[in-house]
Amino acid sequence: MKKILLACAGGFSTSMLVAKMKEAAIQKNYSVAIDAVAETDIEEHLDATIILLGPQIAHRLEDIRSEVTIPVEVIDSLDYGMMNGEKVLEMAWDKIN
Numbered sequence: 001m002k003k004i005l006l007a008c009a010g011g012f013s014t015s016m017l018v019a020k021m022k023e024a025a026i027q028k029n030y031s032v033a034i035d036a037v038a039e040t041d042i043e044e045h046l047d048a049t050i051i052l053l054g055p056q057i058a059h060r061l062e063d064i065r066s067e068v069t070i071p072v073e074v075i076d077s078l079d080y081g082m083m084n085g086e087k088v089l090e091m092a093w094d095k096i097n
Contacts, residue, residue, distance in 0.1 A: 001031050001032065001033055002030075002031065002032045002033070002049045002050075002093075002096055003032070003033045003034075003035070003047060003048040003049045003050075004021070004032060004033070004034045004035075004048065004049065004050055004052060004089075004092045004096075005034075005035055005036075005037060005042070005045050005048035005050070005051045005052070006018055006021075006034070006035070006036040006037070006051075006052045006053075006054065006075070007036070007037055007038065007039050007041075007042050007051060007052070007053055007054065007057065007064075008036070008038070008039065008053070008054030008056055008057060009038065009039060009054070009056050009057055010038050013054060013056075014036035014037075014054050015036045016083055017036070017075075017080065017083055017085055017088060018034050018035065018036045018085075019085070020083050020084070020085025020086070020088075021034050021085040021086075021088055021089045022034055022085075023085060024085045024086035024089045024090075025089055027086075028089075030089070030093065032089075032093075034089075035048075039053075039057050039060065042064065042067075042068070043067075046068060046069075046070065048070060049070065049071075049096050050070060050071045050072070050073065050092050050095055050096050051064065051068065051070060051071070051072045051073075052072075052073055052074070052075050052088065052091075052092055053072065053073070053074045053075065054074075054075055054080060055074060055075060055076075055077040055080050058074040061074055071095055071096065073091070073092070073095060075088055075091075076088075076091070079091075
C-alpha cells in the first residue's frame, strides 16, 4: 500500500485536504493511506511513499529533501487553496507510480 504524507506548518489545513484526497482515492479505487502532520513531525513518518508539502512551507523543500530518502514535492497553491483533493492525489500518484 502506498502512503502519502501531507505536511504543513501545523498539520491542520492539510487535514481538510486529506479528507478530499481520501474521497477521491475511494472513487478511483486506489490502495493508499493518506495522513497529515505538522512539518516538525515529518521525521516520525518516514515510512511514507511520498511527502507533499503545503505551499506555506514550500521554502523548506530543499532542506526536507536533503533530510529524507523519499520523494518530496510541493502542493500547487491553487489546488491547495481550492482543496482539490482529486488533483493533488493524481499529482502524488503520478510521482510514485
